[in-house]
Amino acid sequence: MSALISSSIARKVVMALSGLFLVLFLAQHFTINLTSVIAPDTFNEWSHFMGYNPLVQYILQPILVAGIIIHFVMGIALEIQNNRSRKIGYVRYNGSANAPWTSRNMIVTGLVVLAFLGLHMYDFWVHEMAYKYLESNPEDPTRYYAETVEKFEPIWRTVIYVIAFVLLAMHLWHGFSSSFQSMGWNNKYSAGLQTFTKIYAIAIPAGFIFIALYHHFNPITH
Amino acid sequence: MNLNLKVWRQNDAHAKGKMVDYSISGIDGDMSFLEMLDILNENLINEGKEPVEFDHDCREGICGSCSLQINGEPHGPDKFITTCQLHMRKFKDGDTIVIEPFRATAFPVIKDLVVDRSSFDRIQQAGGYISVNTSGNTVDANAIPVQKEAADTAMDAATCIGCGACVAACKNASAMLFTSAKVSQFALLPQGQVEATERVKNMVRQMDLEGFGNCTNTGACEVECPKGISLENIARMNREYLKANLKG
Ligand code: HEM
Ligand code: SF4
Ligand code: FES
Numbered sequence: 001m002s003a004l005i006s007s008s009i010a011r012k013v014v015m016a017l018s019g020l021f022l023v024l025f026l027a028q029h030f031t032i033n034l035t036s037v038i039a040p041d042t043f044n045e046w047s048h049f050m051g052y053n054p055l056v057q058y059i060l061q062p063i064l065v066a067g068i069i070i071h072f073v074m075g076i077a078l079e080i081q082n083n084r085s086r087k088i089g090y091v092r093y094n095g096s097a098n099a100p101w102t103s104r105n106m107i108v109t110g111l112v113v114l115a116f117l118g119l120h121m122y123d124f125w126v127h128e129m130a131y132k133y134l135e136s137n138p139e140d141p142t143r144y145y146a147e148t149v150e151k152f153e154p155i156w157r158t159v160i161y162v163i164a165f166v167l168l169a170m171h172l173w174h175g176f177s178s179s180f181q182s183m184g185w186n187n188k189y190s191a192g193l194q195t196f197t198k199i200y201a202i203a204i205p206a207g208f209i210f211i212a213l214y215h216h217f218n219p220i221t222h
Numbered sequence: 223m224n225l226n227l228k229v230w231r232q233n234d235a236h237a238k239g240k241m242v243d244y245s246i247s248g249i250d251g252d253m254s255f256l257e258m259l260d261i262l263n264e265n266l267i268n269e270g271k272e273p274v275e276f277d278h279d280c281r282e283g284i285c286g287s288c289s290l291q292i293n294g295e296p297h298g299p300d301k302f303i304t305t306c307q308l309h310m311r312k313f314k315d316g317d318t319i320v321i322e323p324f325r326a327t328a329f330p331v332i333k334d335l336v337v338d339r340s341s342f343d344r345i346q347q348a349g350g351y352i353s354v355n356t357s358g359n360t361v362d363a364n365a366i367p368v369q370k371e372a373a374d375t376a377m378d379a380a381t382c383i384g385c386g387a388c389v390a391a392c393k394n395a396s397a398m399l400f401t402s403a404k405v406s407q408f409a410l411l412p413q414g415q416v417e418a419t420e421r422v423k424n425m426v427r428q429m430d431l432e433g434f435g436n437c438t439n440t441g442a443c444e445v446e447c448p449k450g451i452s453l454e455n456i457a458r459m460n461r462e463y464l465k466a467n468l469k470g
Contacts, residue, residue: 104438
């Protein structure tokens with residue numbers, strides 16, 4: 001078992017499974033966020049459900065947090081291991097001659113996403129935890145929409161969100177289809193998967209960017 | 223043509239190496255890259271200097287020993303060739319060519335451009351074989367029917383010449399393409415089934431022990447491989463590895 005955990009392929013599969021799980025989560029997150037643009041009441045309803053349903057709070061949320069931690073800790077561990085594999089570097093290394101930028105810079109795009117997650121957790125999650133558990137405020141199923149839109153009032157936060165999602169798009173551009181290769185899945189459907197990866201990697205982050213910009217330019221007038 | 227060369231010079235495994243500049247003239251486009259280096263060495267010998275040490279043997283793309291990093295790419299700018307098959311017509315008069323050894327912790331430099339690739343041998347020895355009785359009662363290989371497609375794919379994998387370009391190209395110095403080619407050539411054939419489980423486990427363990435990096439699926443190896451070994455082999459090895467470990 002310990003041999004398996006230290007094996008390069010097993011680590012890669014952990015990376016792939018956690019990454020794919022995050023890809024699924026991202027789609028779900030996007031679906032809920034989209035309602036904040038098209039149906040604020042539905043957004044409030046769903047947000048309230050996510051915030052107070054015990055299954056979501058005590059089972060899904062810890063799994064998500066664990067998934068994120070496993071993914072970035074393993075990503076950083078692999079990066080360190082990979083750097084050790086070439087202790088003396090090339091004087092001239094023409095990386096772009098044989099591999100795309102996105103595939104060679106997963107750690108860069110990943111770390112930017114991690115930094116963004118710090119801000120994102122502070123913005124929404126820390127606030128939620130304080131509201132619910134520290135301040136013990138009463139349930140208010142109608143507060144989410146206004147709270148969310150308010151967050152996008154300052155231009156600096158909107159800009160940070162936009163940049164983070166551009167880098168997430170780059171991360172997914174390579175990562176989504178790569179995770180299937182890691183799990184040993186390379187066959188006649190792989191070309192189709194490549195196409196789907198490119199569509200997903202652009203469409204979902206672009207959607208998040210649209211939502212952030214939409215709220216920034218359509219503030220709630222008091 | 224006249225060329226400027228920047229060549230890695232290193233006295234021995236423990237010495238600190240450095241890039242040294244050389245000018246060379248009278249190079250013909252029809253010469254191979256190694257012939258150009260031969261001329262450089264003749265010049266150096268005539269000047270009473272030590273020639274540049276580099277690996278070569280067959281000079282026809284089958285032995286895999288002529289491994290050089292040329293202008294940041296293994297085997298130079300051309301695709302599906304080894305350094306000995308690279309023609310000087312790929313360069314222009316006045317070009318500067320940077321020539322370095324393949325870099326990987328598992329490929330330590332022995333001298334100048336020569337690296338020790340015995341880590342590949344040890345991966346191969348860990349499982350890259352099948353058990354066949356060769357002492358008198360050898361079985362005809364053709365006695366076991368093999369599906370055409372499997373035979374072709376196994377043959378494609380078996381064309382790996384162990385040059386190490388995959389490792390040299392990879393940003394992680396990963397040996398996954400080499401190891402997966404060696405695993406695949408047996409995994410696809412009935413003769414390889416007996417040792418299949420232990421083979422993939424042992425070869426991957428040896429690969430990790432040698433200090434090669436992890437695979438990020440950048441695909442650089444496949445692009446630089448002189449034999450066009452496909453990434454499908456890495457996926458196959460990952461499958462074989464997972465299957466072997468689930469079996470216990
Ligand atoms: C939290 C910060 C993150 C960091 C530090 C990070 C880091 C990395 C790194 C370094 C890799 C490449 C590993 C390798 O193959 O060598 C990777 C792969 C991947 N990441 Fe992330 N990542 C992060 C967030 C995310 C998020 C939010 C998603 C999805 C929404 C994601 C999805 C993926 C996928 C699908 C892969 C491909 C796995 C594979 O090739 O097998 N990552 N990540
Ligand atoms: S897989 Fe290709 S690049 Fe790697 S050692 Fe074999 S022939 Fe050379
Ligand atoms: S010298 Fe044998 S492959 Fe180049």
